[in-house]
Amino acid sequence: MHSPNSGMQFVPGKIVRNEAHGEIFYRLEVSVPAPMEFVPGQFAMVSGWPGNDPLLPRPLALFHSRSVPKGKHTVEFVYKVVGRGTALLSGMHPGEPLAMTMPLGRGFDLGKGGRMYWLVGGGVGFSSVFPAAAALAWKKADFEIFLGSRTRRHLPPKELTPVGPAPGLVHLCTEDGTAGYFGRVTDAVRERIKSLTIASASRLTILACGPREMLKDLAQAAEACGAQMQAALENHMACGFGVCWGCVVALRDGEGTAHRRVCKEGPVFDAREVVW
């Protein structure tokens, strides 16, 4: 996985906008002192709500960064309110300060030419999948996007599409059939794998972010057909930059397993290394 962690900084920012999009997502744009480069899949630890409760910063995938030549530099996040931290975040307003440590972790490896990429985002997982799509589009790589959610209204709203020259083929999947494929996104992927030749399956790399069950299922599907897969994992984090050792997961290491930090060696791991 690609690792440009050297540029990590503690950045004081100011909220430019923080608005609800669709039913469950918020888009947060924060102005920062200098342009922020990142690899899709990398993230920031975000804090700034008043008081010490919740205490810890929250990890959010870097969704987009904008840099107007002589103007403002901003970074963008897309998030879903699931608990107190994200609820507090959603209550913050333009002009308020926000601190970010970023860019963090290892993002997706988009390096190899000649491969075919399937980008799979479950739920808010599209927040790290779209930046990958944008990057692949710039590279004119061969890619398709699969987006899964419970229902239509939980799919990413139109205005949050990946930025890039070519949108890529997008497959929508809803568990209740209210939009696109009727069923789980993993089933959609499995069905499409069936139509692949063995040769093209061996060219396939799945880049996925979403619930653990989804990732596990995809990893099995990828393994079975000889495709590669990079999975963006999640875990509770205290620091986000590798010093607390709180975010480890067990990864295969020779015969046994080793504890690897999601924030440092991840969040993107080769799916075969993960102990699902």
Add this chain to the structure above:
Amino acid sequence: MHSPNSGMQFVPGKIVRNEAHGEIFYRLEVSVPAPMEFVPGQFAMVSGWPGNDPLLPRPLALFHSRSVPKGKHTVEFVYKVVGRGTALLSGMHPGEPLAMTMPLGRGFDLGKGGRMYWLVGGGVGFSSVFPAAAALAWKKADFEIFLGSRTRRHLPPKELTPVGPAPGLVHLCTEDGTAGYFGRVTDAVRERIKSLTIASASRLTILACGPREMLKDLAQAAEACGAQMQAALENHMACGFGVCWGCVVALRDGEGTAHRRVCKEGPVFDAREVVW
């Protein structure tokens, strides 16, 4: 002091407005399920910001309550940002919920006819003095208002005047002389006392709210001229309704002193009882 504590309730409210007025004050209006009656000087314990830090509710004097026959009932507060709790409060927005326990404590005793009242507010202390002025105006009582602050811009802005048929005579005092009397409000009061006859001094009741030093100074002045004085004290509070015993002050009790709760036996005390 007047004590209608029986009506005390835990009231869920919703912010109607929360705006800066002048340089340092905020006015907060909260809609409540039922009309709220209070005695000037009574207060509410206010909470509702997210998280447990700060943990405790904050005491704010009831500034005004409004009740439109078939419409909304609201209560109003005026506050100054001095620390984390009030800072959090100032960041809250219309539509957000706010919880209040109210009305609390004993307010000013405005009961006796034929007396002359001087209402003295230092700093944000006007927030309990103005409701008293409004009540006195309705009763057509004889009263004057003294307002003190460090500088002109820290005086209560025009739009926050007491509501009532007659505004009463208002003496502004600033320590830097940028408005009204050049000096401390206590000096203005002392000077004016000098011009009183002994007979009218004995008819005088001072109602005061402000910094402890101001109250102490006024209490001495009142004592010296035979006037009465009711002082609204402040203290750190945990509950505000008399159960934690955290907010006590030492009051004269026969030969010795006794601990009295500012939230329950106060906040308004006879100035002669206070151990200054």
Add this chain to the structure above:
Amino acid sequence: MKPDLSVSLGSLRVKNPVMSASGTFGYGLEFSPFFDISRLGAIVVKGLSLEPSKGNPPGRIVETASGMLNAIGLQNIGVERFVADVVPRLEDAGATYVANIYGRTPEEYEEVARRVSSIRSLAAIEVNASCPNVKEGGMAFGATPEGVSRLTARVRQSTDKPVWVKLSPNVSDIGTIASAAAGAGADAVSLINTLVGMAVDHRTRRPKLSNVTGGLSGPAIKPVALRMVWEVCRRVSIPVIGIGGIQTAADALEFLLVGASAVQVGTANFRNPMACIEILEGIEAFLREERLTGISEYRGTLSR
């Protein structure tokens, strides 16, 4: 079906496991404007001493991160006025109530226990075994197994009421201390009391409390309280009453889950005087949701 909320604390059966913690609920009556106080499993009243006490000088409370320090110093009306003035009104209110007692010496504890024992309607006596100002070499009774054992035995023999011993968390081994209380005849242990803490003003260079140190309570201490309750539940067979930072039904359920038979709600009453009732209703709603017939089906079911 309505889940059965009642719980047994030894010989005492209470209608539900939600109680108010001593010192945070006055004498109970103060909450009557907010709700019917007879709905609570029990009200534990403000700590009672033999004589009325003025408590500590002002500078009694300080807010801390997600918590507060108090050094009230047990200001209270004394046992006599409690019996004469408060008890009849608690009886009128139909409340189940418990006397939290405290003494400067074991003799005083015994004497207070004896006096409240004569109250027919009193449900139990809770012994505050974590008072900092006692004989025994300046150390709290509550800090050693021997101290707790002696104090418990002494109160035990002077009353027929159920005796709950309230333990201090400021100890190396809470399990051994709880065992000592159980061994000496306690009907239940309640824990935790406050953690000893301190706050100073770095500018004025003074302590913020007149007493210098105070007791830390509130959500900040919940993880410590929960651990101690869990530890004690595995050590003793008498009922354990869980206390410390409980603000919501979820918090209360956590204590029941690790084995507590009941809970007490303290500091939460200050911010939200309806806290006890909201917790009670929340527990009931949870049991319904999970289709449990009662507390006993949930209590102590933590798995690993």
Add this chain to the structure above:
Amino acid sequence: MKPDLSVSLGSLRVKNPVMSASGTFGYGLEFSPFFDISRLGAIVVKGLSLEPSKGNPPGRIVETASGMLNAIGLQNIGVERFVADVVPRLEDAGATYVANIYGRTPEEYEEVARRVSSIRSLAAIEVNASCPNVKEGGMAFGATPEGVSRLTARVRQSTDKPVWVKLSPNVSDIGTIASAAAGAGADAVSLINTLVGMAVDHRTRRPKLSNVTGGLSGPAIKPVALRMVWEVCRRVSIPVIGIGGIQTAADALEFLLVGASAVQVGTANFRNPMACIEILEGIEAFLREERLTGISEYRGTLSR
């Protein structure tokens, strides 16, 4: 005039009283992207054991009200790799650093101490005397004066470096424990380590940490830490290093005010990797503002 920030910890003089706490600052180098780590009074590195350790299974951290629980289980690279890989880089960075050591047995402590003692650039050894998994009847070394005394003496005799003993707050009488460390030859005591706490999920009915219990840190514990540091400063004459919930210069000054000679910043590094530097600069600004010539004019000046 620039105030003198340097402080003495026995024979060791450090350029300022702001240190990073063990386990929250990695091996120090991880913070080089944020600031020049040689600016710190000292960096206390992640706890070192004789052999590399994998630590506990995942489920290692839980957030609590104004605090966090951790049960990392001392995952670390072991003393050998520390000496070979980390030390040269810390030396290159010009950092003042301290080895925090830990063993399952007194022999292991001694062995780790011996190995790090040969490092010329090492400023001191901090003995983590609050490990839960040790011989002596399952009780932590740190819980009894005897345990602390023996462990301190043992490490003391195996090294020429200054020995700091890091104390557990989970004890009845921290003053006596600190005295034991001082009596056995410690050059300083550091306190507090984490309070033992626990968190459970009331729905899944499982502990949130794989290890069930964990260590509570952060602002929630500051009042307890401050009280213990104050108590210990009045009991021992060796320097005391204050730790627990320090996030701002004001927090750090509070510990100095009650008598600490230096402070360590822990959990605060997670939310704000610049915390140590902001605290350092804040202390300097405060001393200027108050026109104090140095730390020594402020330290221990709490009045009543």
